[in-house]
Amino acid sequence: MRTSVAIIGAGPAGLILSRLLTRAGIDNVVLERRSRAYVESRIRAGVLEPGTVRLLDELGAATRLHREGLPHEGFTVAFDGRQQRFDLQALTNDRVTVYGQTELTRDLIELAVAKGEALVFEADDVALHGIDSDAPYVTYRKDGEAKRIDCDFIAGCDGSHGVSVNSIPSSLLQRYERIYPFGWLGVLADVPPCAHELIYCNHANGFALASMRSPTRSRYYIQCAATEKLEDWSDERFWDELEVRLGPDAAATVTRGPSIEKSVAPLRSLVIEPMQHGRLFLAGDAAHIVPPTGAKGLNLAVTDVIYLAEALNGFYRNRNDAALAGYSQRALARIWKAERFSWWFTGLTHRFPDADPFQRRLQLAELDYLCSSRAAATTLAENYIGLPL
Known part of the structure; x- marks a missing residue:
């Protein structure tokens, strides 16, 4: 088989890249090692920046998002017995949309299938070959039969443990990594959320987050040790601890119910x-x-994938590599700004095991500054809704 771009991974990144390339007239194939049912059932985050929503609109993948998604014009930070709402609409003239990544993935797969795009699930033993040559190719097995895809380019959208990044010699890559000394214990439950917008809580016991997937499905998190065992957390214990961290006002509106999914995610x-x-x-x-x-x-x-699609489109229009050379640098410039924001916001809202009273007072001072300075609040809001492309 021959195609222009072989895309490894059928998560949102791979599926959106496929749609962007197809729209530009660039043929492609998406390979996914898991089954369609598995991919469509993975529980993931659900806050979409306005730029993401606009792109999904352009791709024709936002019909259900607009029908079922929850537009949020603000969020609340709770700390030291206080609650402060940050008005995204007033500070940035924009908003985010809560729509589960699980639902978005389903929408993108249904769109790809409806349009007859090349999407292969349960592709076993995927291997990349010739990536440093002008003639790369991908091999895999489907239903026990060996397959090969010759291509011009390969797009690795298969995660940090996938075959793509591991096909590059480690000596050629620089890894920048920070492991946080805690994780998030998350619970998904079919109960109404305690608030109509997200609440980020900084509490003496640790961080908590009240979020949702729909008006009838809630997603709650509490900070825990990364080594925490799920069997030690009954639903009752989780709800008790969550209510303590949320504080009495939010706790009074929590609806308890059996968890339908529970997991610990290291940060x-x-x-x-x-x-x-x-x-x-x-x-x-x-x-x-x-x-x-x-x-x-x-x-x-x-x-x-927006940047990558633009680079690949530039290559096929001009038939030279100049359009491709800047992809990494362009993407990394935005990535590092988002990494900075995530690191800063995590440090502001979580309790670190080695933090002393001086660091705690600094944390409270910064939270107070955010509440009292429109300029500081605007910086928070601008980063939260997503920096410009």
């Missing part, structure tokens, strides 16, 4: 440079990870 920051090697380009989690604080992961992946 880390990771950037891999460069994001290209030969004819292989990395995008999304294959190149960078951010803590979920501030919801930048999915939105950064979308920016990556």
Whole structure:
């Protein structure tokens, strides 16, 4: 089989890149090692920047998003017995939209299938070859049969543990990483959310987040040790601790119910440079990870594939490599700004095990400054809704 671009990974990054390339007349194939049912059931974040929503509109993938998504014009930060709402609409004239990544992935897959695009699930033993040559190709097995795709380029959208980044010699990559000394214990429950917007809580016991996926489905998180065992957290214990951290006002509006999903996610920051090697380009989690604080992961992946699609389109229009050379540098400039924001917001809202009273007072002073300075609040809001492309 022959195609222009082989895309590895059928998460939002790979699916959106495929749609962008197809719209530009560039043929492509998406390979995914998991089943369609598995991909469509993965629980992920759900805050979309306005730029992401606008792109989905352009691609014809936002019909259900606009019907079921929840526009949010602000969010609240709770700390030291206070609650401060940050009005995104007033500060930036824009807003975010809460729509689960699980639902977005389903929408993108349905669109790809409806348009008859080349999408291969359960592709086993995917391997990349010749990535530093002018004739790369991908091999895999489907239903036990060996397959090969010859292509001009390969786009690695298969995450930090995927075959793409691991196909580049480690000596050619620079890894910048920070492992946080805690994780998030998350619970998904079919109960109404306690508030109509997100609440980020800085409490003596640790961070908490009240969020939602719909008017009837809530997503709550509490900071915990990264080594925490799920079997130690009954639903009752989780709800008790969540209400303590949210404070009495928000706790009074919490509706308890059985969890339908419970997990512990360790937090880390990771950037891999460069994001290209030969004819292989990395995008999304294959190149960078951010803590979920501030919801930048999915939105950064979308920016990556916008830049990559533009670079590939430039190559096919002009038939030279000049359009491709700047992809990594352009993407990394925005990635590092988002990494900075996620690191800063995590440090502002979480309790670190080695923090002393002096650091705690500095944390409270910065939170107070955000509440009292419109300029500081605007900086927070601008980063939260996403910096310009």
